[in-house]
Amino acid sequence: MIISQNKPFEEVLAFLENSEKIIIVGCSECATVCKVGGETEVQEMKEMLEEEGKKVLGTTILSPACNLLNSRKDMKQFKEELKETDAILSLACGDGTQTVAKVAKPEVYPGSDTMFIGEIERIGQFEEACKACGECELGWTAAICPITKCAKGLVNGPCGGAKDKKCEVSNDNDCAWLLIYDKLKDLGKLENMMSMREPKNFEKGNAPRRINLRNQEKETANA
Known part of the structure; x- marks a missing residue:
């Protein structure tokens, strides 16, 4: 699970300093569990921005934000709003925020900091568990x-x-x-x-990485 935390509200306001009309998006999965980008947090952010004089044109919870096809489909509900939106504020993780930026023309800003891949020890308590090192x-x-x-x-x-x-x-x-x-x-x-391990092959962790299951299946079939 991707663990994230809210950015300071002052930092969010600095991002949106020159933006008047905003759309806020959250995520139905990791960000919701972390209490960063679920329904409650999106509504709270809406109210806070409106108190600062911003106009929130719409809000939604993407399902999930990191799914490119789903996010493209979900954002179509704002077809008209996007024509006048100055910025989109994403309360999803960094992955979800980048996905939203791919499917929407207005500038997208993060409202959270992505911390680590971790486990849920109990409600509201998380521990880093994996570096996604590739080996x-x-x-x-x-x-x-x-x-x-x-x-x-x-x-x-x-x-x-x-x-x-x-x-x-x-x-x-x-x-x-x-x-x-x-x-x-x-x-x-x-x-x-008792066995001496070879130095870790960090080449497998070179970024950005991609996995294409269709290509893998074709290669397996042709082998």
Whole structure:
């Protein structure tokens, strides 16, 4: 899940300084769960902007914002409004905001900061879980990610700086490699830590990345 947080309202106003007529969009999925871009947040933003003298021509919750075809279809409801809109304010994540910018001509501004890919620990509480590095290491680390959990992204064991099982970079975090060790020990697979791993192939994480399932299926069929 993509975790995001609201930008300071002052920053949003700075973006919209020269814009009078606004459309606000949110997202039905991640931004709604994060309480950043759901129905409630979009309505609150509408009221705040109107108090600042802005005219909100319309609001909508895209389903989801990052789906190009869906967003193009959903934005058609504002066919007439878009002709006079000065700007669109997106409360979706950075991905969704860029998607909206592809399907609408007015300038699109972000109303949130995209933080990380994470898990929902409980309502309103999230933890970073994945760097989307392109080469998953979870198969030999007992499903604990050393790239995300370790502040240094080490793949060949701990750095030696941990104290009381806490990371030397931040005492708020457990040492990832001690977590991995304990889990592998419980599983009877400590031998996983005995092999020297090759340097991580960060080329697989080069941005921007694309995946085309249709092309993959064709290549598989022709193999």
